[in-house]
Amino acid sequence: MRRHMILAAVVAAVAAGWLAWPSIARQAGVMGATDAPPARAVGADAGAGGRQWFEAVPERDAQMQRVPLTPVDSSGSAWLSMADAREHGDPRTPPLQRDEARTPPTAAQLADPKAYQQYQQGQQLRVLGAFADAAAAELPRLQADVERGRAAGVPAEQIAKVEEKIRRIEQQRRLILREHPELAGAASH
Incomplete structure (x- = not known):
């Protein structure tokens, strides 16, 4: 009952908004051609010194203008395009890099819980060593970035x-x- x-x-709220849209758009100057410049929106915190992003637009640029849209290939359905991307991927994305150094556990390790736990600890140790x-390699680059930032x-x-x-x-290192x-020999700084 409550869900209903x-x-x-x-x-009801959506219907009211749908019905009120033409009058709201006319007031904002979107639908009707008016000679008056559109009203500037003022945020609730504008009096407290805060500025909204839309207040930063100069008044002369506040006029609505029609801009041509880029052409869209609508010969195919959007859901077909999404299904194709899901199955075959997006050619614009970079390929995934597999961890070639990882060795899967052997059958003996999978059969013995203690051996498998040692395998997991070895993998965790490898990850920590990689970090x-x-x-060690990235920290000097980050320090150089900070110095360039200060200079800039x-x-x-x-x-x-x-x-x-x-x-x-x-600190984590x-x-x-x-x-x-x-790991200190492999990750010397």
Whole structure:
């Protein structure tokens, strides 16, 4: 019963909006040709010093203009296009890179729970080592980016965010190397 009432309320709201659309559009100057410039929308927080994105548009550019649309191939159905993309992929996307270093567990490892647990720990250790290696290689690049940003005049808040990320990556790298000292030789910095 409650669902029916909610559904009825939603349908009534949509119908009211549908019926009110021509009068709202006419007031906004979308449907009818009016000589008056469209009214500027003012956000609720405009008095508090905040600016909405639509307030930043200069008044002379606020006039509605017709723009030609780019041609669309409508010879096929949209759902057929989506189905084809689902089955065959989108040719614009880059290929997935498979992890060639991963070795699947052997039949003996799958049969023995303790051996499989060791296999999982080895895979986890490999992932942690890869993170430590990647962090060691990437941290100098990130530091150079921060220095270039400072020289280019990037705001201090943005630089602080990147520096915090660098600090957290380095902290995680040190934690991994402290908990797994056997990775220290491969991930030396």
